[in-house]
Amino acid sequence: MSRPNTHASPFHHVKSNKTSQMPLKLERPYNVTVIGSGNWGTTIAKVVAENTREHPSCFAPTVQMWVFEEKIDGKNLTEIINTEHENVKYLPKIKLPENLVANPSLEDSVKGADILIFNIPHQFLPNIVNQLKPHVLPSVRAISCLKGFDVGPKGVQLLTDYITDNLNIQCGALSGANLATEVALEHWSETTVAYNLPFDYRGDGKDVDHRVLKALFHRPYFHVSVIDDVAGVSVAGALKNVVALGCGFVEGLGWGNNASAAIQRIGLGEIIKFGLMFFPESSVETYYKESAGVADLITTCSGGRNVRVAKMMAETGKSAKECEEILLNGQSAQGIITCEEVHEWLTTCDKVDEYPLLEAVYQIVFNNVPMEDIPEMIEELDSLTVFAKSENKPTTETKK
Amino acid sequence: MSRPNTHASPFHHVKSNKTSQMPLKLERPYNVTVIGSGNWGTTIAKVVAENTREHPSCFAPTVQMWVFEEKIDGKNLTEIINTEHENVKYLPKIKLPENLVANPSLEDSVKGADILIFNIPHQFLPNIVNQLKPHVLPSVRAISCLKGFDVGPKGVQLLTDYITDNLNIQCGALSGANLATEVALEHWSETTVAYNLPFDYRGDGKDVDHRVLKALFHRPYFHVSVIDDVAGVSVAGALKNVVALGCGFVEGLGWGNNASAAIQRIGLGEIIKFGLMFFPESSVETYYKESAGVADLITTCSGGRNVRVAKMMAETGKSAKECEEILLNGQSAQGIITCEEVHEWLTTCDKVDEYPLLEAVYQIVFNNVPMEDIPEMIEELDSLTVFAKSENKPTTETKK
Numbered sequence: 001m002s003r004p005n006t007h008a009s010p011f012h013h014v015k016s017n018k019t020s021q022m023p024l025k026l027e028r029p030y031n032v033t034v035i036g037s038g039n040w041g042t043t044i045a046k047v048v049a050e051n052t053r054e055h056p057s058c059f060a061p062t063v064q065m066w067v068f069e070e071k072i073d074g075k076n077l078t079e080i081i082n083t084e085h086e087n088v089k090y091l092p093k094i095k096l097p098e099n100l101v102a103n104p105s106l107e108d109s110v111k112g113a114d115i116l117i118f119n120i121p122h123q124f125l126p127n128i129v130n131q132l133k134p135h136v137l138p139s140v141r142a143i144s145c146l147k148g149f150d151v152g153p154k155g156v157q158l159l160t161d162y163i164t165d166n167l168n169i170q171c172g173a174l175s176g177a178n179l180a181t182e183v184a185l186e187h188w189s190e191t192t193v194a195y196n197l198p199f200d201y202r203g204d205g206k207d208v209d210h211r212v213l214k215a216l217f218h219r220p221y222f223h224v225s226v227i228d229d230v231a232g233v234s235v236a237g238a239l240k241n242v243v244a245l246g247c248g249f250v251e252g253l254g255w256g257n258n259a260s261a262a263i264q265r266i267g268l269g270e271i272i273k274f275g276l277m278f279f280p281e282s283s284v285e286t287y288y289k290e291s292a293g294v295a296d297l298i299t300t301c302s303g304g305r306n307v308r309v310a311k312m313m314a315e316t317g318k319s320a321k322e323c324e325e326i327l328l329n330g331q332s333a334q335g336i337i338t339c340e341e342v343h344e345w346l347t348t349c350d351k352v353d354e355y356p357l358l359e360a361v362y363q364i365v366f367n368n369v370p371m372e373d374i375p376e377m378i379e380e381l382d383s384l385t386v387f388a389k390s391e392n393k394p395t396t397e398t399k400k
Numbered sequence: 401m402s403r404p405n406t407h408a409s410p411f412h413h414v415k416s417n418k419t420s421q422m423p424l425k426l427e428r429p430y431n432v433t434v435i436g437s438g439n440w441g442t443t444i445a446k447v448v449a450e451n452t453r454e455h456p457s458c459f460a461p462t463v464q465m466w467v468f469e470e471k472i473d474g475k476n477l478t479e480i481i482n483t484e485h486e487n488v489k490y491l492p493k494i495k496l497p498e499n500l501v502a503n504p505s506l507e508d509s510v511k512g513a514d515i516l517i518f519n520i521p522h523q524f525l526p527n528i529v530n531q532l533k534p535h536v537l538p539s540v541r542a543i544s545c546l547k548g549f550d551v552g553p554k555g556v557q558l559l560t561d562y563i564t565d566n567l568n569i570q571c572g573a574l575s576g577a578n579l580a581t582e583v584a585l586e587h588w589s590e591t592t593v594a595y596n597l598p599f600d601y602r603g604d605g606k607d608v609d610h611r612v613l614k615a616l617f618h619r620p621y622f623h624v625s626v627i628d629d630v631a632g633v634s635v636a637g638a639l640k641n642v643v644a645l646g647c648g649f650v651e652g653l654g655w656g657n658n659a660s661a662a663i664q665r666i667g668l669g670e671i672i673k674f675g676l677m678f679f680p681e682s683s684v685e686t687y688y689k690e691s692a693g694v695a696d697l698i699t700t701c702s703g704g705r706n707v708r709v710a711k712m713m714a715e716t717g718k719s720a721k722e723c724e725e726i727l728l729n730g731q732s733a734q735g736i737i738t739c740e741e742v743h744e745w746l747t748t749c750d751k752v753d754e755y756p757l758l759e760a761v762y763q764i765v766f767n768n769v770p771m772e773d774i775p776e777m778i779e780e781l782d783s784l785t786v787f788a789k790s791e792n793k794p795t796t797e798t799k800k
Contacts, residue, residue, distance in 0.1 A: 375623065
């Protein structure tokens, strides 16, 4: 018996929404395509396909999932998914809905799509977007499940804006406290979807809006809150990985729960500051009230790649690169890329001093600054001047 | 070699404060008494005694600690503390500063005290306060390390206000992400001290103010932020224990990190709502920016009594009472008392529906409501009506 069944059981009697007035009506069912089929991509495709099948008045039941074709024991991964309804490579042991169709052709998978859901590794986005250009109409709407943003010479750019700029389609974001495997197993969790109605919004029932997105993603085991703040969701999703490295350091040093909680508190503060400084349109509530904010931060800091790499650095003295190779066989911990990008950007705009934790993580990862210095490095500039430095050295007791 | 030394080492070169201008000057050194000598009481007494010894211009080095006298192998606990400088019963293996003096007489311990630090179990407060009444001058200032508030017929009362009302002295609060043992071991952590200047404030250098409190509590391994919001600190300190029960339930059900993070997110939201509804003077920033807020919530939900009791309830089906007896030999998980008090108060003011998580925890603990219903019970009333209830039952796949 596969685990999801035992875990899904509590929700069998649960309805997705409490209120029942004014059911959603659309002029025609929308076609949905998921671009990406990794661990998280396949999980989101499962969620979406369960909903499209349940709501034929809103969505065409069949959901296309673009799969980067590979051979598994001589068989095409797409064939395996379409016959065994399981992504044996990236989401093994999870039964997928039969109306989820794996498609090896990117062009063919988006044919006639009204809604695109991007869920691929960050670094593949430019190439995918280029291939899609000739095949995507401006009337299409999109949701990005990619975490974070790009930092380049022109500053910090949201990946949702990158998609909008390059494909000329409106794009929102989905992010939350969502370890993929737990969602795939239908353990209860929450997520945040952020979407703004475009300038060419076609009107109620004629276009994608918050209610359509709720219908597409909300499940009894996957509770969705839909908001407007795309920037806030993206900033939180990117920076949390840097904070998680900090938690891994103090965990590896054996400093315990108080220290890890302190890193998360300071991290949340710097995430909010970064968001309000560089994306003034983002709302402080998103960071402390939404799943994509504080909850995703907590989940990410409780485990996962970034924590594991940083912890190993603390325990072994090995470099980030070495630890990544040992733990992630070639893959990378996103927080390491992000902390470097953020450092470069903050240096460009001379704001490094205002983000002591983000900078401390960068200095530890890239300049071998001892991680024992974290408390001193992140101690906030303090309006409460009390003693001359010399006067408050630790006591002999604490030295003994 | 005792562990604190190894763990304290990173901080030997660290100064407590970055800036060094305008050192603190007081008209005379203040006498400090700590009332209480349990695990947390002794730890705070250690912190304070380290600082009074370092800053003779501000504090009389000797710190009195009132100890409820008991016999350990026929010897008085106070004698053991004063000769071996270790609280062998409540904080074993931790060396205490020699200027920390254990005193079995409550009356004698507060003689001449300028600053009282209350750090005793909640339920002993009324009795202690009654004994202190004849011996405490109104010029004395106090800090309460007790968590939370009392809920009675006249509503929610802060323990700091209880102390002020009954002893006629100004009282602030200290609270933060502070598992006592980790602080005693000098693992780095943070805390929040909240204090308002009283109407009879005697002026700069002549009275306790934020800088004096910083000097008294801040250590290289114990970073203090001093604010005004006593109510916010107290509300967060009390309600976090109820949220921790919720985390214990989902942990015991095996629902994983996403679910625990969701409970903490929803809990933080209800803590903020409760604070702003019943203590409008409290500030939303305290809840998501201070150690006493989000950081203490995270630490408490990562372990401790409440989580353990709730987890056992989920795993064994035993009642809260049974689990408390098994795990805490007679002691109680504060969250259980608090969730009942809160339920009664919210019922009185007809606000139960606005706090679904706090109410769900109460119903599970006191009315055997199945904890698998948590997601349904706490799902927020949703402006995004999408489908009629009947239409969104889980699919056969999720049922299988």
